[in-house]
Amino acid sequence: MTRTEYPRIGETVLRETLPNGLRVAVVPKPGYRRRYAFFATRYGGMDMRFRLGGTWYDTPAGIAHYLEHKMFDTEEGNAMQALSLAGAEPNAFTANSMTAYYFDCTEHFDENLRVLLSFVSVPYFTQESVDKERGIIAQEIRMTEDTPDWRVYKNLLSCLYRTNPARVPIAGTVESIGEITPETLYACHKAFYAPSNMLLCVVGDVDAEEVFAAAREVLPAAPGEPIERDYGVQEDMSVFQRSVTFPMEIAAPQFLMGFKCPAGEAGEELFRQSLIGELACDILLGDSSPLYMRLYDEGLINSTFGGDFDQLPGVAYLYAGGECKEPERVAQAVMDEAARLAREGVDEAFYQQIRRSNFGASLRSLNSFENIAVGMADGAFRGFDPYRFPELYDSIGKADVEAFLRENILDGRRAMSLLVPAKEGRA
Amino acid sequence: MQVVRKELFPGVCLNYVHATKFKTGLLSVQFVTPLDEAAAAPGALLPAVLHRGTRQYPDMRALSGALDRLYGSGLSYTVRKKGENQCLGFIAGFIDDAFALDGERLLEPIAELAGEVLLDPVTEDGLFRASYVAGEKDNLIDAIRSILDDKRDYADMRLIREMCHDERYGVARLGTEEAVAALEGGALFDFYQNLLKTAHLELFYCGSAEEARVRDALLKALAPLPRGERIAPAPAVRRGAPPQPRYHTETMDVTQGKLAMGWRAATEDESAMMLANLIFGGYSNSKLFLNVREKLSLCYYASSAYHRSKGLVTVSSGIEFADYERARDEIVTQLESVRLGDFEPWELEGARSVLISAVRTREDSAGRIEENLLGQAATGIRETEEELIEKLAAVTPERVAAAAGSLTLDTVYFLTGEGETA
Incomplete structure (x- = not known):
């Protein structure tokens, strides 16, 4: 076990890598009642094509998310029920490059942790249970498709990227999930839910040795086979489509503009790049920027306006938008x-x-156990330590931000996603 | 967790919670006034206008620059509905002094800034700056229209509007578009002056500073506040359901239907009702989740909520249009089984442990502490975490069934697609 102190942010992390390759991070939180366990695999909506044991698999869009839904089934019944009975609130999410299962509780932490480790590592599907889930997931997909924020974002990525799976919806489509079978789900579980591809993070007032012991005892001893992932060819910096306009049942038009940026490699430089991207975004158009105030005073934007910088496998982009009646004028002002x-x-x-x-803001986000755990997993999967942000801020200067703006905020890198009200005049 | 509650002067109370485990401190300043149609729109508009600038920091850039220099402290305005009161004010979140790079103190400057935003707005000709009022009116109207964008929230809001149309509880939190459009600068300023003189004010602090330091900082920041009698928050009034349920259907271009239902509870046994609600549809092992969603695949989501102070239970669900009657009947059937006591011991114990755990962990979040204390101030339901846990621990299956048995269906609202018949 290694113990790392981070005096500048008042945190400590205890880490251990088990013989099966599983990485475990325990973040002690004395004084908190809540205990939180987060078990994540480096596998998300973008991981559709991969090679395992010499064979290439092409799996349908939405399979990682479908698998997440089905993992709660156990031979005895349902893990969700078992956890709730012990006072834990379990849940899960599927992101672009991560799937995570977590719970929080105040009592019976060790028992709950063992349930979590067990149901995530032991798949149990039948044809019937897989078929039944299709209706539930189809409803979830439809609901998401009715959500303007999701639509405007997804359309932007489809404009920025030609082939990268970042353009594909995480949950897939009602059509794509029609092809999912128990056999494909088992194959994906075998490929991506091996200990060496996963991270366990526990946050709270717990005994770290008990956490390591539970992981050693419950999880398989074999690390699993190495996986090769294919996200398609590395794209150049031109956008696939300049703009797309989509009608929706919304009150006010919305837009999101995006700038395609070079994708970073793994490691601390990737993390540093994301801090630079965020600084650049805030300096360019954040709440206290001169541009923001001018556009707000002119009534061109309202408080829904905002932006960020994002990095996914093979992909990086700066984006900004919100409700806006004249998106082109705002886009021009940003340029x-x-x-x-x-x-x-x-x-x-x-x-x-x-x-x-x-x-x-980085420091404040450490009040959230969820943020801590997601950061730990993200850092472990991409090769950096998220708690080193004070040192990285030290290493960044305004010249880095200026270079970022000069190299990336260019007309040829820009795409626009617009949502317009389907019908005018509705109250 | 210990809450120290003291009246600083008449109608102005400080709620103080000492905590050293957070990275941040939280300071909140909240007016609590009885909800009514006339006050909803100016009440929602006012904090947005105040947030535009103070005499010292007259525009957004100056104000957010001041916050940036305080390590990106947040000072956000809030407009909340708690019981039958509107709560409006500001919440500040700022890093703990321990992490400030140059050893500076943050509580005092933040309290001063909050006081300035509340009491010292930038004015012209004795009123708020006209361009700020006009801009924020447009933004508020956009926000009211945008409720429509999230169909789940929209359906839940419509249910309460229909169900409580002649009660304070049915007043729209942000006011109506028409009321906002009709507001004039003079009327808004009068509303503001009156609020400062007569509205009940709740203050909250949670963080590592000692109580005396917090009190001093707030007394200094609020020194210009007029002294005098203040109007107490309105207690929630509980009503019975009509003899026959009311049905409302609305049509829009959507791909998923939204079904929202509301009941009135005729019980004072609130802890039993909290558990009955959980078993019915309040968490991931509820009857609605396990049966209506998992077993029957009738919907993507179906959950219930207990509006404790007002004595309402509501259900929110997303369904296929064609499943309207089946889903509605099935939801009623699930409630019927709670009423008949047809639930297993694990259902009650699961609900109880989830609820007790949620109450216990409240002290782990400054935001949740503030939210709960504000709710207590607005509804008059005063209890500590320990008291509530004790009450929940004592609830029997019979009491759960009796609480569910006191529910009467009041209103059903259905949002359906165009060309569909309900």
Whole structure:
């Protein structure tokens, strides 16, 4: 077991890698009643094509999410029920490159942890149970498709990318999930739910040795086979489509603009790049930027306007948007502001202000057990330590942000996703 | 967890919670006023206008710059409905002094800033700056229209509007589009002056600072606040259901139907009702989840909520249009089984342990502590975590069945697709 102290943020992490390759991180939280366990696999909506034992598999869109739904089934019944009975609230999510199962509780933590480790590592599907889930997931997909925020985001990625699976919906479509069988689910579980592809993170006032012991005793001894993933060819920096307009039953038009950026490699540089991207986004168009205030005062944007920088396997982009009646004018203003910053440079005092603000935001996010665990998993899967953000902020200067803006906020890198009200005049 | 509650001056109370485990401190300043149609729109508009600028920081850029320099402290305005009261004000979140890079103190400047935003707005000709009022009116109207964008929230909101149309509880949290459009600068400023003089004010702090330091910072920040009698929050009034349930159907271009149902509870046994609600549809092992969703695949989601102060139980679900009658009948059947005591010991014990655990972990989140204390101030339901846990531990299956038995269906709302018949 290694114990790492992070005095600048008042945190400690206990880490261990088991003989089967599973990484375990325990984040002690004395004084909290709540105990939280998070068991994640590096497998998400984007992992549709992979090689296992010499064979390439092409699996349908939405399979990682479908598998997540079915993992709660056990031979004895349902793990959700078992956990709830002991006072735990279990849940799960599937993201682009991660699937995670978690619970929190106050009592019976060790017992609940063993249930979590067991149901996630032992698949149990039947044709009947898999068929029955299809209706539930189809409803979930339909509901998501009715959500404007999701639609405007997904359409943006489909504009930015030609072939990268980031453009495919995580849950798939009602059609794509029609092809999913128990056999494919078992194959995907075998490929991606092996200990060496997973991370267990526990946050709370717990005994770390008990956590390591539970993982050693419940999980299989074999690490699993190495997996090769295929996200398609590395795309160039041109966008697939300049813009797409989609009618929806919404009150006000919405838009999201995106700029395609070079995808980073794994490791600490990737993390540093994401902090630079976030700083650049806030300096360009964040709440306290000159641009934000000007657009807000002119009534072109409202408080729904915002942006961020995101990185997924083989993909990186800066995006911004919100409710807006004149998206093209806002997009042009963003381009002009980026050009001004590239020309004149970023004001040093403003840069320090935003850096301090983002440092505070990173620190504040550590109040959330969920954020801590997701960060630990993300860091483990991509090769960096998320608690090293104070040191990374030290290493970043305004020249990094200026370079980022100069190289990425360019018209040829830009795509627009627009939602318009399906019918005018509805109250 | 210990809450120290003290009246600073008449109608102004400080709720103080000492905690060292968080990375941050939380400070909240909330006016609590009885909900009514006339006050809803100005009440929702006011904090947004105040948030635009103070005399010292007259625009958004100056204000957010000040917050950035305080390590990205948040100072957000809130408009909440608690029981039959509207709660409006500001919540500040700021990093604990221990992590400040230059050893500076953050509580005092944050309290001062919150006081300025509340009491010292930028004005012109004795009123709020006209362009700020106009801009925030547009934004509020957009926000009211946007409720429509999330069909689940929209359906749940419509149910309460229909069910409680002549009660305070049925007043829309943000007011109506028409009321906002009709608001003038003079009327908004009068509303503000009146609020400062007469509205009950609740203050909250949770963090590592000592009580005296918090009290001093707040007394200084709120020094300009007028002193005098203040109007107490409105207690929630419980009513019975009509002799026959009311049915409302609305049509829109959507791909999934939304079914929302509401009941009135005629019981004072609130802890039993909390558990009955959980068994019925309040968590992932509830009858609605296990039967209506999992076993029958009738919907993607179906969950129930107990509006404790008002004595209502509501169900929210997403279904295929064609399944409307089946889903509705099945939801009623599941409630019937709770009423008949037709639930296993594990269903009650599971519900009980989830609820007790949720109450216990409240002290792990400053936001949840504030939310709960504000609710207590607004509804008058005062109890500690330990008291509630004790009450929940004592509930018997018979009491759960009796609480569920006191429910009467009041209103059914269905949002369906175009060309569908309900």
